[in-house]
Amino acid sequence: MKTKLIKPVTLKGFRDYLPNQMMAREQLIETARRTYRSFGFSPIDTPALEYSEILLGKGGAETDKQMFRFIDQGGRDVSLRFDLTIPFARFAAQHLQEINTPFKRYHIGTVWRAEKPQKGRYREFMQCDFDTIGTDSNTADVETLLVIHDLLENIGFSEFTIRVNHRCILNGLLEQIGLGDRATGVLRALDKLTKVGPDGVLAEMTEQVGATRQQAERVVEVTGIKDGTPQVILDRVESLLGGSQQGISGVHCLRELFDACRTVGIPDDRVKLDVSIARGLDYYTGTIYETFLTNLPEIGSVCSGGRYDNLADLFTRHKLPGVGASLGLDRLLAAMDELGMIETASTPALVLVTLFDTKRIGDYLRIGRELRRAGIETEVYPDGRPLKKQLKYANRKGFRIALIAGTDEFAAGTWQVKNLRRAEQQAVSEADLVGTVRRILSATG
């Protein structure tokens, strides 16, 4: 009697990663890790499950509803983390004595949100954050920009723009024109600039936020300054801030940032000043970053972040200012796919050793090992099926080279080396095998 089968399906909003998707993801993660480490950021990890009280923090009703929350076997109210920021705040407060500030960490981890699934949005996804905490030095802000720059470059992008701004400029401006107490509403309206245009923003500010026409126009005027070098823009902005201390401190930070970028050698066109970006979050208090791909601006910012005054005020009285950003891993993968930057092979190996004479599996495995020792990823086909089938397998999975040996080759001490991209084949002695394979691999790039 046959037992009933269970239908193999993933949950709504969740997905499997097949080899070619997973290889692209692993490569991206590896590049991020290498970049973060090159700047001295250390990895940390925190549990997927935490006390709900900790993750709820001061969260809004929106994130609360999105949390996977339940009572565990021990009667504890627990939740799956929905970002890496709150766990980091809890971590920093808990391990304050051990971490030795300034503390630079990266954290690459999965988070869960019970959002309504839609195209390209899942209930489980990976975040990839880096932060420097325990310092309010602008040097860390400049470095954050350098990390974002190197990250994009190392991933393989050459055309991108990092837009920066400083919250003190906006706050100083609002304070100076008497809108300091309506900052949240004003910034929320400003965030819609690219969507609704200056008139839409003016309308929202006057009709909903309660600004006067004159106040709203001043905001749109200052944040609309776009022409000229960052230095020219900053001079104009400064002249319009009416001597606001806060605003001028923001201008100074950005001047230092643009000067340092030039000294460091970052191409001018990759960093742009945009006085209009606010990044809705109340969280940010200083420099703000957004990153756009020149050829795919419509997917939005792929790496965003900023400076904040106090990371962990929910958990400790110790003040922890910091600055950091987050790489939008899945968004970037989608972009890379669209730009044809993702390999189609579904195997990490380059060479397939076909299996012909099942009495000599030791020899096939031995040659696999020899290539591996020369640094060449090599798979040995396990079954003595017809060669045609094995080569079909090799082509479907995207191998570059197939090696073949039967009675004649073993007698002569040779291997048939088949270049799968060109359908060329040659016999080489075993002593020349590694060299030949290397030459073919580097020629077919």
Added chain:
Amino acid sequence: MKTKLIKPVTLKGFRDYLPNQMMAREQLIETARRTYRSFGFSPIDTPALEYSEILLGKGGAETDKQMFRFIDQGGRDVSLRFDLTIPFARFAAQHLQEINTPFKRYHIGTVWRAEKPQKGRYREFMQCDFDTIGTDSNTADVETLLVIHDLLENIGFSEFTIRVNHRCILNGLLEQIGLGDRATGVLRALDKLTKVGPDGVLAEMTEQVGATRQQAERVVEVTGIKDGTPQVILDRVESLLGGSQQGISGVHCLRELFDACRTVGIPDDRVKLDVSIARGLDYYTGTIYETFLTNLPEIGSVCSGGRYDNLADLFTRHKLPGVGASLGLDRLLAAMDELGMIETASTPALVLVTLFDTKRIGDYLRIGRELRRAGIETEVYPDGRPLKKQLKYANRKGFRIALIAGTDEFAAGTWQVKNLRRAEQQAVSEADLVGTVRRILSATG
């Protein structure tokens, strides 16, 4: 008024990874990944959350109780995965058309079990599995052993033993002496051999399993054959199997395995035949692997696995035989810690650029970038604090070199290079900086 703080704690049985622990873990994962890939295994991933029905499968009461299980917002009965095997079975059944057998995959992922926490055991831990499915060829079994071997060697172990056996030998023996229907009880008793000794095993077999004294003695006799080369042991075992077809097929598989190991060049002392290992799980049907560290046998097997007849019979009628093993990541990390194989530095960077003249942050960041471009991980200290404090920070975190430059150095175009391990310092011109740093790093290993 101060708001009440939330106490920053992790859940019972869960833990944070601090930088030095996390760096060791990342390195281990990276080595595993590199090794698996070198053999042509591809990465996959599956969701942390699945339908409980899928994860419960035919699981026993033990694993059921250990699952973090709850009803989600959509009313679904869901659970966190407690291993990577059932998700892989579900994955293979679901994507059968896409994966193209033979299919070799690795899966490195977190799993959750609500076990009673005890020393070294957590409710969240990482598994690191590899499998070849869709083939019953013994070549895959031999290769599994080669993967385990290279894995241990690449991690940095030179003294270890992989113990192998074949379930067909045990099953053939039991069948032949009339204990075929009591296999589970016999194997469970046999599993305790190292704990209770042959007399204990004999007692359990006769008193609890219901074997005769003669039957039990025969099992202990055959499984106790240990002297001589694998070939000698296999000859003796074969002669005692009384012509059992099943038993002899197991002997043949192991003969081929040991022959291939020799051809491939695996040192003889690293692979041992142990006819007594059964690995309790009913799951295994062929070759069985266990791996022990010579200097830490007490921690048990660090890499175990075996061959199975059918991976996904819960989810598909398509038969998927396979073979694989799992690296005990956390157990191995504990072992490496005990053997002094883990670095104590808590930063991935080797060089700290100290910050002296806060007006020249561009120059400090520029030199950081130059070293990074030469492949040397370099951190720039963000604050202009007293040099003594910056050097204390460098020593505490485990940097190897500190770079120092003030007014004099900038005027002369030089950098002070401080070797932190030897407390030596020298001035070098900026042109010689990368070379000098490289020399110091390679000299201090």
